[in-house]
Amino acid sequence: MPLTLETRDLTIRFGGHVAVNNVSCTFRPGELTAIVGPNGAGKTTYFNLISGQLRASGGSILFDGIDITQHSAPMRTRAGLGRAFQLTNLFPNLSVEENVRLAVQAASGTHYDMLRPWMVRRDLIARADSILDQVALGSRRGVTATALSHGDQRKLEVALMIALEPKVFMFDEPTAGMSIDEVPVVLKLIAQLKQDRSKIILLVEHKMDVVRSLADRIIVLHNGQLVADGPPAEVIASPIVQEAYLGVAPKTAESVG
């Protein structure tokens, strides 16, 4: 049976505010789904619910046929849900290589090995270095994460997720705040991941050109509700998206056009 990720009537309330409202959706491998919607539509909250940083008020999440609604974030990661965060979320005073090595270590199941020095694990170091080369950060491996430029920090954020070797990749605005010449590195990376047809890829993105070039499917969130779901051309053209996306958030409309 192929891998599936499904949310059923997924809901979260903060007081009286319903941030994600009855969202039901199934994600399949080999399909890159872009999640779009105006600011505050609940995209990142939806991601947080799936990867376990927030607990649902209602509904359920099924991954690979198992109900993971009550599972903790570490459990979900170990099950194969990978997450790159929108606001860069690294280990600031550790070196770039160390950041990735920690993710490689987590993926290899080396959690409590305390009797050997870390440099004995050449396999982990080699893997970390090869991932850093993939995201074009190889020359920066000795620098602390805080010393990186914003764009490089975004790349490191993506590198951490790749190092986890997840079954589901969740990108939350991977190119936000990047300079024009840095964006292609990340897009190429996502395109490469797409070629492995066994992975589920979710992408929250504001830049419509990015969405058009990468997505196989678009879902639209508006005020926490799923308002459209389908192939990119169809969804972008639909009146509900034109109204919800372009009408409500004129600022993002620029990047749409």
Next chain:
Amino acid sequence: MMILSGDPPKSRVLTLVLVLIILALAATPFLFPGAKALNVAAKICVFAALVASYDLLLGYTGTVSFAHTMFYGIGSYAIAIALYGMGPNWAAVATGIVTGLPLAALLALAIGLFSLRVAAIFFAMITLAVASAFQVLASQLSWLTGGEDGRSFRLPELLRPGTVLIPKDMFGVEINGRILTYYLVFAGSALMILALLRVVNSPFGRVLQAIRENRFRAEALGFRTVFHLTYANCIAALVAASAGILNALWLRYAGPDTSLSFSIMLDILLMVVIGGMGTIYGAVIGATIFIVAQNYLQSLMGVASKAADEAGLPLLPGLLHPDRWLLWLGLLFIASVYFFPTGVVGRLRYGGGKKTAGPSH
């Protein structure tokens, strides 16, 4: 370099200072005659290990614990009660060790699993409460612990000062049971510090640093951080209890003032901060500076005060009076925190600049 687990001091001055301290400690019985010098040296050894274990918590995981003297006390009391109750034999020493260490580890495990899943401040409060309760318990259960008086005991024959192992004509110094005990303390402490250095530089130790840096992210990578923190807490407790055992063996006594009091907890904190958090080496430096100052500052000031008095200087004799030594120790501490915010080790490793890659490459 594998004995240092690939984490050398990384500064020439620091290496030199450490080598000097270690050589001085190793040769104390021959270089500095007299009971006081040996007592100070033994205390430095014990505290270097104790402070290093506290550094594992504070410096590497970023958790503040106030229960460290409790674990230290558990080790001290376990060996004291065993030797007091069973008489001065090796079976009693073994009994003290096999009851004290597991007790410390289990208590650390319980406290950790109970309180490390939530905010760090909660853990600090819990450790404070448990440590206070333990202190009261130790003084109330006087039939077992000797109450406020503590327990004095005799050591097995081999470790007694009267036991002459090598007569004086060989090295110029009589090697007796007392000196053998000193080397037991020295070797035990050195071994514990090397073991801690291994733990912090292991893959597990790197996860601890990751938790300190960003616990949320460590969890998002799939690490069950509660277990990492709890294990670190247990290791720190085991080393603290072992240091307590060595201290009690050296003093031939365990009591509230030498092992449980909060003033020791404060001393540990000061030593970690002076030496440099998150370095392990800082513990050796911090313990040496602090204990030497504690023991010799007073007599040094006595000399200085007298000299100033004889020179007829105003105010100075009063300021330098030996009774004011705590004031000067306090000033020394404030100055060291102000000028070396990353501790002596941080200063020597990274110079005057901001702390960079931490203990990475």
